[in-house]
Amino acid sequence: MDTIMELDDFKSAWQSLDRRLELDNRLKLHALHERSTHKARRALRPLAWGQIAQILFALPFIALAALLWMSHPVHLATIVAGVLVHAYGVLTITCAGVVLGQLGKVDYGKPVLDIQKQLLRARSLYIRSGMLAGLPWWFLWVPLLQVLAGLGHVDLLAKAPSLVVSGYAIGIVGLLATGWFHRWARRPERAELGRKIDDSLTGGSLRKALAQLEDLRQFERD
Template sequence: MDIAMEPDDIKSAWQALDRRLQLDNELRLRDLRGRELDRARSSLRPLFWGQVAQILFAIPFILLAALLWMSHPQHASTIAAGVLVHAYGVLTVIAAGVVLGQIGGIDYSAPVMDIQKKLLHARTLYIRSGMVAGLPWWFLWIAILQVLAGFGDVDLMQKAPSLLWIGYGIGIAGLLASWWFHRWARRPERAEFGRRMDDSLTGGSLRRALAQVEELQRFERD
């Protein structure tokens, strides 16, 4: 015999089904969040080790400058070169340390939007860190030559001024060319090229982490 369901019974059944579906969606979202954020965290490991490598790369410059101070250089140009080499090493270590602090401070239990903001800030810091480590080389090689000559109490500014002035000229030209290319690549008519260049500067680790967080964000919105 058919048993007719009362309206209240039908309403209760629909509410129970709705609660089950809502719970199922929450569990699926929680599972997806855990997997995507674990993947994002794993994607940042190469970036972490890259910044550690940058610190290790910078330490010899600090030691080189320290050895120069221990030799008590007498020439002003050699001392200035030593200051530049020392400053490069210290700033390169600091820049890498700032990036490490940023990615290490990401709270993966925070809202996805907050995680995304942290990653975007890490990307900005990473690009700046690369600039600190790379751009000074237009001039740094000259300073290193001066420091090495200073160990033998040789002042390159007096012994080979043309070498230094040519080197400075190359450095100035290189920096200007870098600045011009940066501006050229970001003109509106070359927006796609500029985007690809930014992606190349960002690094694969951060790009993958950001893509995974953005995917999770799209799923939450849907």
């Protein structure tokens, strides 16, 4: 009888210890989750500030187009250039707003895998935003010059047609070359090059945040 009671006591003590260890592991995991997500949020701050800077960068383009509309341009080429400059400003602000919106939707209270999926979505939007904001500069400098000339009621296309035409031609060639290189670098035999390009486009903030979460995910697996 005493032996049975001792075994029961030992079993009860073991179960109690097991529950304590399980609780302790949960608390440690929760604390690690909090630290990791806090570091991830902190790592993303430069990215958020970068999007705000992108919005501020785009505002002068809209203001410049507004000045052109107020001057009542009459030359068709100048009007088209104004539309391009105005559209670029609006598109750049919209892209930055979309990225900021996605960053704001990230729920750091969810499981790590869900957070990673949300940040990967932000990464995809960030890359597209950067491409939409950067690639037009292959030719955007031409309509920008046209708008500046248009503010003085000068049709740059009529005054310097070679500059305008060659500028747009160079821009088109540049965009086509960039598109070709993008596809070339992502062929299976150049997967490593494509990954490096993606990493360079992603930015350090997102890479650091994703690395923090990946470390936490590996710990949870172990």
